[in-house]
Amino acid sequence: MRKWHALLVAAFTLCAMPTLAQLLTDFEGYPLGANGQVMFRVPNFSGSTAGFLESSPNLAAISNEQALSGTQSLKVSFQFKAAQTNPWVRLTTFGAASLPNPIISVTLPFSLWVYVPAGTPDFRLTLGLRETNPTGPIGGNGGTSGAIEFVGAPSKSGNAPAGKLITTKGQWVNVVFDIPNEPVVGFTGNGILESTTGKAVLECLAITPADSSVVGPYTFYLDNLAVVPEPSTVGVLGLGLAGLLLRRRRSA
Ligand SMILES: [Ca+2]
Incomplete structure:
Protein backbone atom coordinates (compact mmCIF):
# COMPACT_ATOMS: atom_id res chain seq x y z
CA MET A 1 0.00 0.00 0.00
CA GLN A 22 11.87 26.91 -18.62
CA LEU A 23 11.11 30.54 -17.84
CA LEU A 24 12.80 33.17 -20.01
CA THR A 25 11.53 36.06 -17.93
CA ASP A 26 8.70 37.15 -15.65
CA PHE A 27 9.91 40.78 -15.81
CA GLU A 28 10.45 40.87 -12.05
CA GLY A 29 13.48 42.64 -10.58
CA TYR A 30 13.90 45.27 -13.30
CA PRO A 31 13.38 49.01 -12.68
CA LEU A 32 9.86 50.25 -13.29
CA GLY A 33 9.64 52.27 -16.48
CA ALA A 34 12.75 50.74 -18.12
CA ASN A 35 11.73 51.08 -21.76
CA GLY A 36 13.12 48.96 -24.58
CA GLN A 37 15.67 47.50 -22.17
CA VAL A 38 14.40 44.08 -21.07
CA MET A 39 14.31 41.46 -23.85
CA PHE A 40 12.32 43.69 -26.22
CA ARG A 41 13.30 46.98 -27.84
CA VAL A 42 10.76 49.79 -28.21
CA PRO A 43 8.12 49.20 -30.92
CA ASN A 44 9.67 51.62 -33.43
CA PHE A 45 13.21 50.19 -33.06
CA SER A 46 13.02 47.94 -36.09
CA GLY A 47 13.45 49.65 -39.44
CA SER A 48 11.28 46.91 -40.97
CA THR A 49 8.16 48.37 -39.39
CA ALA A 50 9.00 51.80 -37.88
CA GLY A 51 7.46 53.50 -40.91
CA PHE A 52 4.03 52.13 -40.03
CA LEU A 53 4.05 53.75 -36.58
CA GLU A 54 3.26 57.08 -35.03
CA SER A 55 6.10 58.38 -32.85
CA SER A 56 4.09 57.79 -29.69
CA PRO A 57 3.14 55.81 -27.75
CA ASN A 58 6.34 53.80 -28.08
CA LEU A 59 6.53 51.48 -25.10
CA ALA A 60 7.99 48.11 -24.25
CA ALA A 61 8.40 49.09 -20.63
CA ILE A 62 8.56 47.43 -17.25
CA SER A 63 5.21 48.18 -15.60
CA ASN A 64 3.34 47.38 -12.40
CA GLU A 65 -0.09 48.16 -13.85
CA GLN A 66 -0.79 44.45 -14.52
CA ALA A 67 1.05 41.27 -13.61
CA LEU A 68 0.41 37.58 -14.02
CA SER A 69 3.35 36.73 -11.77
CA GLY A 70 4.76 38.94 -9.04
CA THR A 71 4.05 42.63 -9.49
CA GLN A 72 5.58 43.44 -12.90
CA SER A 73 5.05 42.76 -16.57
CA LEU A 74 6.06 44.36 -19.87
CA LYS A 75 3.69 47.06 -21.13
CA VAL A 76 3.68 47.33 -24.91
CA SER A 77 1.99 50.29 -26.56
CA PHE A 78 2.03 51.79 -30.06
CA GLN A 79 -0.21 53.33 -32.68
CA PHE A 80 -0.24 52.93 -36.46
CA LYS A 81 -0.30 55.84 -38.85
CA ALA A 82 -3.50 56.08 -40.86
CA ALA A 83 -3.92 54.36 -44.23
CA GLN A 84 -0.95 52.01 -44.09
CA THR A 85 -0.76 48.97 -46.38
CA ASN A 86 -0.10 45.72 -44.50
CA PRO A 87 1.03 47.34 -41.24
CA TRP A 88 2.64 45.30 -38.49
CA VAL A 89 5.18 45.71 -35.72
CA ARG A 90 8.42 43.78 -35.42
CA LEU A 91 8.84 43.92 -31.65
CA THR A 92 12.43 42.79 -31.72
CA THR A 93 14.78 41.35 -29.10
CA PHE A 94 17.76 42.50 -31.19
CA GLY A 95 20.61 43.41 -28.84
CA ALA A 96 18.43 44.41 -25.86
CA ALA A 97 20.39 45.56 -22.80
CA SER A 98 18.97 42.70 -20.73
CA LEU A 99 18.09 39.24 -22.09
CA PRO A 100 18.91 39.98 -25.75
CA ASN A 101 18.28 37.51 -28.59
CA PRO A 102 16.94 34.80 -26.28
CA ILE A 103 17.39 31.14 -27.18
CA ILE A 104 14.28 28.97 -27.27
CA SER A 105 13.64 25.37 -28.32
CA VAL A 106 12.28 24.51 -31.78
CA THR A 107 11.17 21.08 -30.52
CA LEU A 108 9.03 22.34 -27.62
CA PRO A 109 6.12 24.78 -27.32
CA PHE A 110 6.70 28.43 -26.45
CA SER A 111 4.23 29.96 -24.01
CA LEU A 112 3.49 33.56 -23.16
CA TRP A 113 0.73 35.37 -21.31
CA VAL A 114 -0.92 38.51 -22.61
CA TYR A 115 -3.33 40.94 -20.96
CA VAL A 116 -5.23 43.16 -23.37
CA PRO A 117 -7.17 46.11 -21.91
CA ALA A 118 -10.72 46.71 -23.16
CA GLY A 119 -9.75 49.65 -25.40
CA THR A 120 -7.19 47.79 -27.51
CA PRO A 121 -8.38 46.55 -30.92
CA ASP A 122 -7.99 42.87 -31.86
CA PHE A 123 -4.60 41.85 -33.18
CA ARG A 124 -2.60 38.79 -34.24
CA LEU A 125 0.58 37.44 -32.64
CA THR A 126 3.29 35.56 -34.51
CA LEU A 127 6.77 34.46 -33.43
CA GLY A 128 9.75 35.52 -35.51
CA LEU A 129 12.45 32.89 -35.02
CA ARG A 130 15.99 33.50 -36.19
CA GLU A 131 17.92 30.44 -37.34
CA THR A 132 21.25 31.01 -35.59
CA ASN A 133 21.71 27.35 -34.58
CA PRO A 134 22.52 28.44 -31.03
CA THR A 135 24.09 26.04 -28.55
CA GLY A 136 23.64 28.01 -25.32
CA PRO A 137 21.02 27.49 -22.64
CA ILE A 138 17.35 28.41 -23.04
CA GLY A 139 17.11 32.17 -22.49
CA GLY A 140 20.79 32.77 -23.25
CA ASN A 141 22.00 35.13 -25.98
CA GLY A 142 21.76 33.21 -29.25
CA GLY A 143 23.14 35.91 -31.49
CA THR A 144 21.83 37.85 -34.47
CA SER A 145 23.05 35.93 -37.52
CA GLY A 146 20.63 33.91 -39.59
CA ALA A 147 17.36 33.99 -41.48
CA ILE A 148 14.03 34.68 -39.78
CA GLU A 149 10.93 32.51 -40.12
CA PHE A 150 7.44 33.43 -38.96
CA VAL A 151 6.04 30.64 -36.79
CA GLY A 152 2.33 30.40 -35.96
CA ALA A 153 1.13 32.10 -39.14
CA PRO A 154 -0.03 30.25 -42.26
CA SER A 155 0.43 33.29 -44.48
CA LYS A 156 1.46 36.93 -44.61
CA SER A 157 0.26 40.04 -46.39
CA GLY A 158 3.22 42.05 -47.53
CA ASN A 159 5.40 41.05 -44.60
CA ALA A 160 2.58 41.22 -42.01
CA PRO A 161 2.07 37.66 -40.73
CA ALA A 162 -1.43 36.33 -39.99
CA GLY A 163 -0.68 34.78 -36.60
CA LYS A 164 -2.86 33.89 -33.65
CA LEU A 165 -5.90 36.15 -33.23
CA ILE A 166 -6.10 37.73 -29.77
CA THR A 167 -9.60 38.97 -28.96
CA THR A 168 -10.02 38.44 -25.20
CA LYS A 169 -9.90 41.64 -23.16
CA GLY A 170 -9.46 42.41 -19.49
CA GLN A 171 -7.87 39.15 -18.36
CA TRP A 172 -4.60 37.27 -18.70
CA VAL A 173 -4.67 34.87 -21.64
CA ASN A 174 -2.16 32.06 -22.24
CA VAL A 175 -0.92 31.94 -25.84
CA VAL A 176 0.99 28.77 -26.71
CA PHE A 177 2.94 28.30 -29.92
CA ASP A 178 3.38 24.55 -30.41
CA ILE A 179 6.46 25.24 -32.48
CA PRO A 180 6.97 21.78 -34.04
CA ASN A 181 3.36 21.80 -35.29
CA GLU A 182 2.76 25.46 -36.16
CA PRO A 183 2.46 26.75 -39.71
CA VAL A 184 5.58 28.57 -40.89
CA VAL A 185 5.92 31.31 -43.45
CA GLY A 186 9.19 32.98 -44.36
CA PHE A 187 10.10 36.53 -43.34
CA THR A 188 13.73 36.66 -44.48
CA GLY A 189 13.87 32.84 -44.49
CA ASN A 190 12.65 30.09 -46.81
CA GLY A 191 9.45 29.24 -44.93
CA ILE A 192 10.94 26.12 -43.36
CA LEU A 193 12.07 26.27 -39.73
CA GLU A 194 15.50 24.65 -39.62
CA SER A 195 18.01 24.12 -36.80
CA THR A 196 21.05 21.93 -36.39
CA THR A 197 20.92 22.37 -32.60
CA GLY A 198 17.20 22.05 -31.83
CA LYS A 199 17.17 25.70 -30.84
CA ALA A 200 16.58 29.11 -32.38
CA VAL A 201 16.44 32.74 -31.28
CA LEU A 202 13.18 34.49 -30.47
CA GLU A 203 14.00 37.43 -32.75
CA CYS A 204 10.65 39.15 -32.44
CA LEU A 205 7.01 39.07 -31.63
CA ALA A 206 5.20 40.15 -34.75
CA ILE A 207 2.01 42.09 -34.03
CA THR A 208 -0.45 42.49 -36.88
CA PRO A 209 -3.73 44.40 -36.54
CA ALA A 210 -6.77 42.18 -37.13
CA ASP A 211 -8.17 45.02 -39.23
CA SER A 212 -5.38 46.92 -40.95
CA SER A 213 -7.47 50.09 -41.06
CA VAL A 214 -7.70 50.30 -37.25
CA VAL A 215 -4.81 52.46 -36.05
CA GLY A 216 -5.20 51.90 -32.30
CA PRO A 217 -3.49 52.69 -29.96
CA TYR A 218 -2.65 49.06 -29.28
CA THR A 219 -1.71 48.48 -25.66
CA PHE A 220 -1.12 45.14 -23.97
CA TYR A 221 0.98 43.51 -21.29
CA LEU A 222 3.27 40.46 -21.56
CA ASP A 223 4.34 38.17 -18.73
CA ASN A 224 5.93 34.76 -18.09
CA LEU A 225 7.59 33.91 -21.41
CA ALA A 226 8.63 30.26 -21.22
CA VAL A 227 9.57 27.13 -23.10
CA VAL A 228 7.07 24.53 -21.91
CA PRO A 229 6.61 20.75 -22.23
CA GLU A 230 4.69 19.32 -25.18
CA1 LIG B 1 5.70 39.29 -13.75
Whole structure:
Protein backbone atom coordinates (compact mmCIF):
# COMPACT_ATOMS: atom_id res chain seq x y z
CA MET A 1 0.00 0.00 0.00
CA ARG A 2 2.80 2.35 0.88
CA LYS A 3 4.63 1.65 -2.42
CA TRP A 4 1.52 2.50 -4.39
CA HIS A 5 0.97 5.60 -2.46
CA ALA A 6 4.48 6.65 -3.41
CA LEU A 7 3.66 5.84 -7.04
CA LEU A 8 0.53 7.98 -6.84
CA VAL A 9 2.51 10.89 -5.43
CA ALA A 10 5.10 10.41 -8.18
CA ALA A 11 2.37 10.40 -10.83
CA PHE A 12 0.82 13.62 -9.57
CA THR A 13 4.21 15.23 -9.22
CA LEU A 14 5.14 14.33 -12.79
CA CYS A 15 1.79 15.42 -14.21
CA ALA A 16 1.87 18.76 -12.42
CA MET A 17 5.60 19.36 -12.50
CA PRO A 18 5.93 23.12 -13.07
CA THR A 19 9.72 22.86 -13.08
CA LEU A 20 9.51 21.40 -16.58
CA ALA A 21 8.74 24.89 -17.86
CA GLN A 22 11.87 26.91 -18.62
CA LEU A 23 11.11 30.54 -17.84
CA LEU A 24 12.80 33.17 -20.01
CA THR A 25 11.53 36.06 -17.93
CA ASP A 26 8.70 37.15 -15.65
CA PHE A 27 9.91 40.78 -15.81
CA GLU A 28 10.45 40.87 -12.05
CA GLY A 29 13.48 42.64 -10.58
CA TYR A 30 13.90 45.27 -13.30
CA PRO A 31 13.38 49.01 -12.68
CA LEU A 32 9.86 50.25 -13.29
CA GLY A 33 9.64 52.27 -16.48
CA ALA A 34 12.75 50.74 -18.12
CA ASN A 35 11.73 51.08 -21.76
CA GLY A 36 13.12 48.96 -24.58
CA GLN A 37 15.67 47.50 -22.17
CA VAL A 38 14.40 44.08 -21.07
CA MET A 39 14.31 41.46 -23.85
CA PHE A 40 12.32 43.69 -26.22
CA ARG A 41 13.30 46.98 -27.84
CA VAL A 42 10.76 49.79 -28.21
CA PRO A 43 8.12 49.20 -30.92
CA ASN A 44 9.67 51.62 -33.43
CA PHE A 45 13.21 50.19 -33.06
CA SER A 46 13.02 47.94 -36.09
CA GLY A 47 13.45 49.65 -39.44
CA SER A 48 11.28 46.91 -40.97
CA THR A 49 8.16 48.37 -39.39
CA ALA A 50 9.00 51.80 -37.88
CA GLY A 51 7.46 53.50 -40.91
CA PHE A 52 4.03 52.13 -40.03
CA LEU A 53 4.05 53.75 -36.58
CA GLU A 54 3.26 57.08 -35.03
CA SER A 55 6.10 58.38 -32.85
CA SER A 56 4.09 57.79 -29.69
CA PRO A 57 3.14 55.81 -27.75
CA ASN A 58 6.34 53.80 -28.08
CA LEU A 59 6.53 51.48 -25.10
CA ALA A 60 7.99 48.11 -24.25
CA ALA A 61 8.40 49.09 -20.63
CA ILE A 62 8.56 47.43 -17.25
CA SER A 63 5.21 48.18 -15.60
CA ASN A 64 3.34 47.38 -12.40
CA GLU A 65 -0.09 48.16 -13.85
CA GLN A 66 -0.79 44.45 -14.52
CA ALA A 67 1.05 41.27 -13.61
CA LEU A 68 0.41 37.58 -14.02
CA SER A 69 3.35 36.73 -11.77
CA GLY A 70 4.76 38.94 -9.04
CA THR A 71 4.05 42.63 -9.49
CA GLN A 72 5.58 43.44 -12.90
CA SER A 73 5.05 42.76 -16.57
CA LEU A 74 6.06 44.36 -19.87
CA LYS A 75 3.69 47.06 -21.13
CA VAL A 76 3.68 47.33 -24.91
CA SER A 77 1.99 50.29 -26.56
CA PHE A 78 2.03 51.79 -30.06
CA GLN A 79 -0.21 53.33 -32.68
CA PHE A 80 -0.24 52.93 -36.46
CA LYS A 81 -0.30 55.84 -38.85
CA ALA A 82 -3.50 56.08 -40.86
CA ALA A 83 -3.92 54.36 -44.23
CA GLN A 84 -0.95 52.01 -44.09
CA THR A 85 -0.76 48.97 -46.38
CA ASN A 86 -0.10 45.72 -44.50
CA PRO A 87 1.03 47.34 -41.24
CA TRP A 88 2.64 45.30 -38.49
CA VAL A 89 5.18 45.71 -35.72
CA ARG A 90 8.42 43.78 -35.42
CA LEU A 91 8.84 43.92 -31.65
CA THR A 92 12.43 42.79 -31.72
CA THR A 93 14.78 41.35 -29.10
CA PHE A 94 17.76 42.50 -31.19
CA GLY A 95 20.61 43.41 -28.84
CA ALA A 96 18.43 44.41 -25.86
CA ALA A 97 20.39 45.56 -22.80
CA SER A 98 18.97 42.70 -20.73
CA LEU A 99 18.09 39.24 -22.09
CA PRO A 100 18.91 39.98 -25.75
CA ASN A 101 18.28 37.51 -28.59
CA PRO A 102 16.94 34.80 -26.28
CA ILE A 103 17.39 31.14 -27.18
CA ILE A 104 14.28 28.97 -27.27
CA SER A 105 13.64 25.37 -28.32
CA VAL A 106 12.28 24.51 -31.78
CA THR A 107 11.17 21.08 -30.52
CA LEU A 108 9.03 22.34 -27.62
CA PRO A 109 6.12 24.78 -27.32
CA PHE A 110 6.70 28.43 -26.45
CA SER A 111 4.23 29.96 -24.01
CA LEU A 112 3.49 33.56 -23.16
CA TRP A 113 0.73 35.37 -21.31
CA VAL A 114 -0.92 38.51 -22.61
CA TYR A 115 -3.33 40.94 -20.96
CA VAL A 116 -5.23 43.16 -23.37
CA PRO A 117 -7.17 46.11 -21.91
CA ALA A 118 -10.72 46.71 -23.16
CA GLY A 119 -9.75 49.65 -25.40
CA THR A 120 -7.19 47.79 -27.51
CA PRO A 121 -8.38 46.55 -30.92
CA ASP A 122 -7.99 42.87 -31.86
CA PHE A 123 -4.60 41.85 -33.18
CA ARG A 124 -2.60 38.79 -34.24
CA LEU A 125 0.58 37.44 -32.64
CA THR A 126 3.29 35.56 -34.51
CA LEU A 127 6.77 34.46 -33.43
CA GLY A 128 9.75 35.52 -35.51
CA LEU A 129 12.45 32.89 -35.02
CA ARG A 130 15.99 33.50 -36.19
CA GLU A 131 17.92 30.44 -37.34
CA THR A 132 21.25 31.01 -35.59
CA ASN A 133 21.71 27.35 -34.58
CA PRO A 134 22.52 28.44 -31.03
CA THR A 135 24.09 26.04 -28.55
CA GLY A 136 23.64 28.01 -25.32
CA PRO A 137 21.02 27.49 -22.64
CA ILE A 138 17.35 28.41 -23.04
CA GLY A 139 17.11 32.17 -22.49
CA GLY A 140 20.79 32.77 -23.25
CA ASN A 141 22.00 35.13 -25.98
CA GLY A 142 21.76 33.21 -29.25
CA GLY A 143 23.14 35.91 -31.49
CA THR A 144 21.83 37.85 -34.47
CA SER A 145 23.05 35.93 -37.52
CA GLY A 146 20.63 33.91 -39.59
CA ALA A 147 17.36 33.99 -41.48
CA ILE A 148 14.03 34.68 -39.78
CA GLU A 149 10.93 32.51 -40.12
CA PHE A 150 7.44 33.43 -38.96
CA VAL A 151 6.04 30.64 -36.79
CA GLY A 152 2.33 30.40 -35.96
CA ALA A 153 1.13 32.10 -39.14
CA PRO A 154 -0.03 30.25 -42.26
CA SER A 155 0.43 33.29 -44.48
CA LYS A 156 1.46 36.93 -44.61
CA SER A 157 0.26 40.04 -46.39
CA GLY A 158 3.22 42.05 -47.53
CA ASN A 159 5.40 41.05 -44.60
CA ALA A 160 2.58 41.22 -42.01
CA PRO A 161 2.07 37.66 -40.73
CA ALA A 162 -1.43 36.33 -39.99
CA GLY A 163 -0.68 34.78 -36.60
CA LYS A 164 -2.86 33.89 -33.65
CA LEU A 165 -5.90 36.15 -33.23
CA ILE A 166 -6.10 37.73 -29.77
CA THR A 167 -9.60 38.97 -28.96
CA THR A 168 -10.02 38.44 -25.20
CA LYS A 169 -9.90 41.64 -23.16
CA GLY A 170 -9.46 42.41 -19.49
CA GLN A 171 -7.87 39.15 -18.36
CA TRP A 172 -4.60 37.27 -18.70
CA VAL A 173 -4.67 34.87 -21.64
CA ASN A 174 -2.16 32.06 -22.24
CA VAL A 175 -0.92 31.94 -25.84
CA VAL A 176 0.99 28.77 -26.71
CA PHE A 177 2.94 28.30 -29.92
CA ASP A 178 3.38 24.55 -30.41
CA ILE A 179 6.46 25.24 -32.48
CA PRO A 180 6.97 21.78 -34.04
CA ASN A 181 3.36 21.80 -35.29
CA GLU A 182 2.76 25.46 -36.16
CA PRO A 183 2.46 26.75 -39.71
CA VAL A 184 5.58 28.57 -40.89
CA VAL A 185 5.92 31.31 -43.45
CA GLY A 186 9.19 32.98 -44.36
CA PHE A 187 10.10 36.53 -43.34
CA THR A 188 13.73 36.66 -44.48
CA GLY A 189 13.87 32.84 -44.49
CA ASN A 190 12.65 30.09 -46.81
CA GLY A 191 9.45 29.24 -44.93
CA ILE A 192 10.94 26.12 -43.36
CA LEU A 193 12.07 26.27 -39.73
CA GLU A 194 15.50 24.65 -39.62
CA SER A 195 18.01 24.12 -36.80
CA THR A 196 21.05 21.93 -36.39
CA THR A 197 20.92 22.37 -32.60
CA GLY A 198 17.20 22.05 -31.83
CA LYS A 199 17.17 25.70 -30.84
CA ALA A 200 16.58 29.11 -32.38
CA VAL A 201 16.44 32.74 -31.28
CA LEU A 202 13.18 34.49 -30.47
CA GLU A 203 14.00 37.43 -32.75
CA CYS A 204 10.65 39.15 -32.44
CA LEU A 205 7.01 39.07 -31.63
CA ALA A 206 5.20 40.15 -34.75
CA ILE A 207 2.01 42.09 -34.03
CA THR A 208 -0.45 42.49 -36.88
CA PRO A 209 -3.73 44.40 -36.54
CA ALA A 210 -6.77 42.18 -37.13
CA ASP A 211 -8.17 45.02 -39.23
CA SER A 212 -5.38 46.92 -40.95
CA SER A 213 -7.47 50.09 -41.06
CA VAL A 214 -7.70 50.30 -37.25
CA VAL A 215 -4.81 52.46 -36.05
CA GLY A 216 -5.20 51.90 -32.30
CA PRO A 217 -3.49 52.69 -29.96
CA TYR A 218 -2.65 49.06 -29.28
CA THR A 219 -1.71 48.48 -25.66
CA PHE A 220 -1.12 45.14 -23.97
CA TYR A 221 0.98 43.51 -21.29
CA LEU A 222 3.27 40.46 -21.56
CA ASP A 223 4.34 38.17 -18.73
CA ASN A 224 5.93 34.76 -18.09
CA LEU A 225 7.59 33.91 -21.41
CA ALA A 226 8.63 30.26 -21.22
CA VAL A 227 9.57 27.13 -23.10
CA VAL A 228 7.07 24.53 -21.91
CA PRO A 229 6.61 20.75 -22.23
CA GLU A 230 4.69 19.32 -25.18
CA PRO A 231 1.14 18.96 -23.75
CA SER A 232 0.70 15.56 -25.40
CA THR A 233 3.85 14.24 -23.69
CA VAL A 234 2.54 15.27 -20.29
CA GLY A 235 -0.87 13.79 -21.16
CA VAL A 236 0.56 10.47 -22.35
CA LEU A 237 2.81 10.27 -19.31
CA GLY A 238 -0.17 10.99 -17.04
CA LEU A 239 -2.38 8.43 -18.79
CA GLY A 240 0.38 5.83 -18.65
CA LEU A 241 0.87 6.30 -14.95
CA ALA A 242 -2.88 6.31 -14.31
CA GLY A 243 -3.17 3.02 -16.22
CA LEU A 244 -0.33 1.57 -14.20
CA LEU A 245 -2.01 2.61 -10.97
CA LEU A 246 -5.36 1.20 -12.07
CA ARG A 247 -3.83 -2.16 -12.95
CA ARG A 248 -2.03 -2.19 -9.67
CA ARG A 249 -5.18 -1.36 -7.74
CA ARG A 250 -7.09 -4.17 -9.49
CA SER A 251 -4.38 -6.68 -8.76
CA ALA A 252 -4.08 -5.58 -5.12
CA1 LIG B 1 5.70 39.29 -13.75
